[in-house]
Amino acid sequence: MEQHMRWGAMEEEWRKGPWTTEEDRLLIEYVKLNGEGRWNNVSRLAGLKRNGKSCRLRWVNYLRPDLKRGQITPHEKSIILELHARWGNRWSTIARSLPGRTDNEIKNYWRTHFKKKGKPSSENTEKSRLRLLKRQQFQLQQQRQYQLQQEENGMDMKKIISLLDENDNNNGLPYFPQMRQEIIYPNTNDESGFFYSMINGCATMLETSYEDIMWGGLWNLDDFHGNIQPGNAIKRVG
DNA sequence: AATGTCTCCAACCGCAGAGGT
DNA sequence: TACCTCTGCGGTTGGAGACAT
Numbered sequence: 001m002e003q004h005m006r007w008g009a010m011e012e013e014w015r016k017g018p019w020t021t022e023e024d025r026l027l028i029e030y031v032k033l034n035g036e037g038r039w040n041n042v043s044r045l046a047g048l049k050r051n052g053k054s055c056r057l058r059w060v061n062y063l064r065p066d067l068k069r070g071q072i073t074p075h076e077k078s079i080i081l082e083l084h085a086r087w088g089n090r091w092s093t094i095a096r097s098l099p100g101r102t103d104n105e106i107k108n109y110w111r112t113h114f115k116k117k118g119k120p121s122s123e124n125t126e127k128s129r130l131r132l133l134k135r136q137q138f139q140l141q142q143q144r145q146y147q148l149q150q151e152e153n154g155m156d157m158k159k160i161i162s163l164l165d166e167n168d169n170n171n172g173l174p175y176f177p178q179m180r181q182e183i184i185y186p187n188t189n190d191e192s193g194f195f196y197s198m199i200n201g202c203a204t205m206l207e208t209s210y211e212d213i214m215w216g217g218l219w220n221l222d223d224f225h226g227n228i229q230p231g232n233a234i235k236r237v238g
Numbered sequence: 239a240a241t242g243t244c245t246c247c248a249a250c251c252g253c254a255g256a257g258g259t
Numbered sequence: 260t261a262c263c264t265c266t267g268c269g270g271t272t273g274g275a276g277a278c279a280t
Binding site for chain 3: 240243244245247248249250252254257258259
């Protein structure tokens with residue numbers, strides 16, 4: 001009971017609303033050191049005044065290094081349509097077939113583009129197309145600014161990275177090198193990024209392409225349903 | 239210039255299931 | 260078996276930017 005009272009008192013102090021860069025940094029450090037999970041420990045171990053749910057959500061939807069940023073592509077759009085027709089609003093299931101996309105992202109996309117019945121897709125209009133182009137330019141600009149900011153923060157990040165190196169010597173978790181790389185090259189679509197090189201490496205090994213690997217999730221899904229599409233591009237080695 | 243609308247997306251909430259005690 | 264805690268999921272809200280009226 002006393003414990004419950006303490007929890008109740010704690011909950012009064014949880015911060016809500018948009019995350020600051022400092023909070024993001026603390027959460028990233030926490031995940032690097034402790035891995036994903038045990039989210040309710042974050043406030044105690046990382047000094048964050050956020051509850052576990054909020055931390056998990058922030059990590060899964062925004063900070064995770066393997067997230068794919070930017071517009072939903074026409075290819076992704078068609079996959080979303082197909083999988084939604086098959087499974088309905090099971091966003092997390094759909095998201096598993098779209099590498100780098102979150103259930104939240106897909107859910108949001110669906111809501112704004114397909115939810116409204118009776119209205120033709122606004123993307124077909126010239127006006128919307130221009131709006132889309134402008135937005136893409138804006139996002140690109142934001143992404144560049146973010147990368148510049150990362151470079152400016154390089155010294156601080158180097159400190160963190162050296163701390164991680166020390167930590168790696170202790171527990172040898174394979175996850176950390178990727179985290180380090182993503183700090184330096186945060187854009188996973190950038191050819192200099194770890195994610196890109198990793199996928200490309202796999203593509204070379206499997207004698208296929210980057211795109212085919214990226215869409216592997218969907219093909220695996222079809223395999224699961226015993227409905228292999230003709231022209232399945234991934235050659236399975238071995 | 240002011241206001242309304244659309245789109246995007248981050249974040250919160252409630253609920254349910256899994257797992258531990 | 261019952262209870263509790265943690266985690267994940269889906270629904271929903273609200274703010275911000277861009278564009279239309």
